[in-house]
Every structure is written in structure tokens, then in C-alpha cells.
Amino acid sequence: MSQKTKKTFHKRPQHEEETETTLYEGRNEVMELLRAGRTVDKLFVAPDQNGRMADIVAMAKAAGAVVTQVDRRKLDAMSETGVHQGVIAQAAAHEYVSxxxxxxxxxxxxxxxxxxxxxxxxxxxxxxxxxxxxxxxxxxxxxxxxxxxxxxxxxxxxxxxxxxxxxxxxxxxxxxxxxxxxxxxxxxxxxxxxxxxxxxxxxxxxxxxxxxxxxxxxxxxxxxxxxxxxxxxxxxxxxxxxxxxxxxxxxxxxxxxxxxxxxxxxx
The missing domain is CATH 3.40.1280.10 (SPOUT methyltransferase, trefoil knot domain)
Incomplete structure (x- = not known):
């Protein structure tokens, strides 16, 4: 498959609730968030940082995100989906396009x-x-x-x-x-x-x-x-x-x- 490239869209006026930060949960989602060049404010991860999780942490740090280790119970409490896989990113909400x-x-x-x-x-x-x-x-x-x-x-x-x-x-x-x-x-x-x-x-x-x-x-x-x-x-x-x-x-x-x-x- 061909490598994905970052897309640039025109910014559109948004309602106030659409400009707040939101949470992105799970390894695939957070990895794609970082690959797309989106600005991640904070990354919350469980202590077991090995394999793919270590790659996610390294990418987040390289992008300037604040990386914080938290107990899985904290992630459970934060999670909106219930399937965080040990990692939650806080970033600006998705911008809609025209x-x-x-x-x-x-x-x-x-x-x-x-x-x-x-x-x-x-x-x-x-x-x-x-x-x-x-x-x-x-x-x-x-x-x-x-x-x-x-x-x-x-x-x-x-x-x-x-x-x-x-x-x-x-x-x-x-x-x-x-x-x-x-x-x-x-x-x-x-x-x-x-x-x-x-x-x-x-x-x-x-x-x-x-x-x-x-x-x-x-x-x-x-x-x-x-x-x-x-x-x-x-x-x-x-x-x-x-x-x-x-x-x-x-x-x-x-x-x-x-x-x-x-x-x-x-x-």
C-alpha cells in the first residue's frame, strides 16, 4: 500500500464546543494521530512502555507532547470508549473541512x-x-x-x-x-x-x-x-x-x- 501523506485543509469557523481538546484512545488511533502531524498536547500512558507503545511515546516526545505515566485505573476513569489499550492522547478536536x-x-x-x-x-x-x-x-x-x-x-x-x-x-x-x-x-x-x-x-x-x-x-x-x-x-x-x-x-x-x-x- 502507498504511504499516507498529511493533508492540509482550509480552516473553517467552528462552534465553541468543536474547538476544545478531546481524547483519542487506543494504540492505532494515537499512532495515526501522530503520523498525521496533529498537535498532541498530552499523552497519558500506562507504565508498560515496550514494543509499539515505546514507538508511540518516542513519536509523541519528538513532536513536543508532554508524556505522563499514569496508573491504568486513571486511564480507565479518563476513557470515553472503554478500550484505551494503555494510551490516551489529548489533542485539539478534529477540524471539519468544506x-x-x-x-x-x-x-x-x-x-x-x-x-x-x-x-x-x-x-x-x-x-x-x-x-x-x-x-x-x-x-x-x-x-x-x-x-x-x-x-x-x-x-x-x-x-x-x-x-x-x-x-x-x-x-x-x-x-x-x-x-x-x-x-x-x-x-x-x-x-x-x-x-x-x-x-x-x-x-x-x-x-x-x-x-x-x-x-x-x-x-x-x-x-x-x-x-x-x-x-x-x-x-x-x-x-x-x-x-x-x-x-x-x-x-x-x-x-x-x-x-x-x-x-x-x-x-
């Missing part, structure tokens, strides 16, 4: 945009898993709404397994308006729904594409559904007729990847 940043990322790579839109996900584990799938699939960004949706919490960051450090997430006030903007830029927008009239395998994801995943309970909202250029479904062969939101996102994203690889090979 739609323009996401489109520019695609342009910089010389690729057609591939964007994941989350229409009201409320489970941070789902959001983190979607971000992980989007990053590994080479998507150029993820879009979430400000209202009735989980944001980039510590749990979401943990669930992304470090992917959150390598892909931009835009948080928009109006998801329908954001879709209009994407369509004006030539991006085709496809909503995913079990009742969709077209299979994902019959849908062209080679061009500029945004894929919308609905909320865990009610799926796509009415306004967002109406804005989509098409509604696609994933064929279900078993007795259960739906997938978890993050699993559905992965299936859709990797169908786009398959199509794009095929286009490159035959282009």
Missing part, C-alpha cells in the same frame, strides 16, 4: 470524486466504521449533517481505526443544499435503500459519484431521497433483508472501486 476541500482532494489526485454522505447516523461506531471504509476505498471525503447526527466524537474516531486522520469530513448545515451543490459540480448522487429500483451492480459509479447512506432506524430522509439522482439497492439473498449502515456503505464503496479499477484497466 465541500470544496473534498472536491479539491479529488482534483489533486486527478480522480473523479467519490464521496460518502451519511444522512443522520446517530451511532458513533457506525460513523467511525463508515469513515474507515471510505478511507480504505480511496474516497475523497465524507459528509455529515450538523443536526440529528453524531459528530466526530472520541468513539467515532476510535471506530475509524485511525482513518479519520487521512480523510476529510464535512459537517453541513443543510444536507439537501449540500447535495444541490454537488450536483451543480457534476456529481451524481445515489441514495441507498432496500426498496431502490436499481441494483448497485447496474449503477455506474465510474464518474463523479456521491453515495448516501440513511440513518440506522428510518433510512433516507424524504428531502434527501428526493434530491438523489437515483435510489440503488443491494441484493439480499438471505432471510434478513437489510444490512448495518456501515456494512452497506462498504459494499457500495467497493462496487465503485471495482468499477473504477475496471475502467482504468480498459481505458
Amino acid at each position: 465541500l470544496e476541500d473534498i472536491l479539491q482532494t479529488a482534483a489533486d489526485r486527478g480522480e473523479q470524486p467519490l464521496i460518502m454522505i451519511c444522512d443522520g447516523l446517530t451511532d458513533p461506531h457506525n460513523l467511525g466504521a463508515v469513515i474507515r471504509s471510505a478511507e480504505t476505498a480511496g474516497a475523497h471525503g465524507v459528509i455529515i449533517p450538523k443536526r440529528r447526527s453524531v459528530g466526530l466524537t472520541a468513539t467515532a474516531a476510535k471506530a475509524s481505526a485511525g482513518a479519520i486522520e487521512h480523510i476529510g469530513v464535512a459537517r453541513v448545515t443543510n444536507l439537501s443544499a449540500a447535495i444541490d451543490t454537488l450536483k451543480e459540480k457534476g456529481v451524481w448522487v445515489f441514495g441507498a435503500d432496500a426498496g431502490g429500483d436499481t441494483s448497485l451492480y447496474q449503477t455506474n459509479f465510474v464518474g463523479a459519484t456521491a453515495i448516501v447512506i440513511g440513518s440506522e432506524g428510518s433510512g433516507l430522509s424524504r428531502l434527501v431521497r428526493e434530491k438523489c439522482d437515483g435510489i440503488v439497492s443491494i441484493p439480499m439473498k438471505g432471510r434478513v433483508n437489510s444490512l448495518n449502515a456501515s456494512a452497506a456503505a462498504a459494499v457500495l464503496l467497493y462496487e465503485a472501486v471495482r468499477q473504477r479499477i475496471g475502467e482504468e484497466q480498459h481505458g
Whole structure:
């Protein structure tokens, strides 16, 4: 796999709660935080600093972070996710990017945009898993709404397994308006729904594409559904007729990847 590079995004105005420091937990997440060049204020580690933990401590010290050894019970009390693996970093909260940043990322790579839109996900584990799938699939960004949706919490960051450090997430006030903007830029927008009239395998994801995943309970909202250029479904062969939101996102994203690889090979 190619080595990840640090991305630079335009700074956007943030609400006060988004500018405070937050905690990043677990070895993978903290390692990716440091690799991405993010400023870490403090690193709290359990006494057993060997192997990969020693590498994390060395990177943090080299980056100018204050490293403090603490008892695991202290880490347990600090932890928001319950799975800290002996290390917690305190750093500035994630900055959200703009739609323009996401489109520019695609342009910089010389690729057609591939964007994941989350229409009201409320489970941070789902959001983190979607971000992980989007990053590994080479998507150029993820879009979430400000209202009735989980944001980039510590749990979401943990669930992304470090992917959150390598892909931009835009948080928009109006998801329908954001879709209009994407369509004006030539991006085709496809909503995913079990009742969709077209299979994902019959849908062209080679061009500029945004894929919308609905909320865990009610799926796509009415306004967002109406804005989509098409509604696609994933064929279900078993007795259960739906997938978890993050699993559905992965299936859709990797169908786009398959199509794009095929286009490159035959282009």
C-alpha cells in the first residue's frame, strides 16, 4: 500500500464546543494521530512502555507532547470508549473541512470524486466504521449533517481505526443544499435503500459519484431521497433483508472501486 501523506485543509469557523481538546484512545488511533502531524498536547500512558507503545511515546516526545505515566485505573476513569489499550492522547478536536476541500482532494489526485454522505447516523461506531471504509476505498471525503447526527466524537474516531486522520469530513448545515451543490459540480448522487429500483451492480459509479447512506432506524430522509439522482439497492439473498449502515456503505464503496479499477484497466 502507498504511504499516507498529511493533508492540509482550509480552516473553517467552528462552534465553541468543536474547538476544545478531546481524547483519542487506543494504540492505532494515537499512532495515526501522530503520523498525521496533529498537535498532541498530552499523552497519558500506562507504565508498560515496550514494543509499539515505546514507538508511540518516542513519536509523541519528538513532536513536543508532554508524556505522563499514569496508573491504568486513571486511564480507565479518563476513557470515553472503554478500550484505551494503555494510551490516551489529548489533542485539539478534529477540524471539519468544506465541500470544496473534498472536491479539491479529488482534483489533486486527478480522480473523479467519490464521496460518502451519511444522512443522520446517530451511532458513533457506525460513523467511525463508515469513515474507515471510505478511507480504505480511496474516497475523497465524507459528509455529515450538523443536526440529528453524531459528530466526530472520541468513539467515532476510535471506530475509524485511525482513518479519520487521512480523510476529510464535512459537517453541513443543510444536507439537501449540500447535495444541490454537488450536483451543480457534476456529481451524481445515489441514495441507498432496500426498496431502490436499481441494483448497485447496474449503477455506474465510474464518474463523479456521491453515495448516501440513511440513518440506522428510518433510512433516507424524504428531502434527501428526493434530491438523489437515483435510489440503488443491494441484493439480499438471505432471510434478513437489510444490512448495518456501515456494512452497506462498504459494499457500495467497493462496487465503485471495482468499477473504477475496471475502467482504468480498459481505458
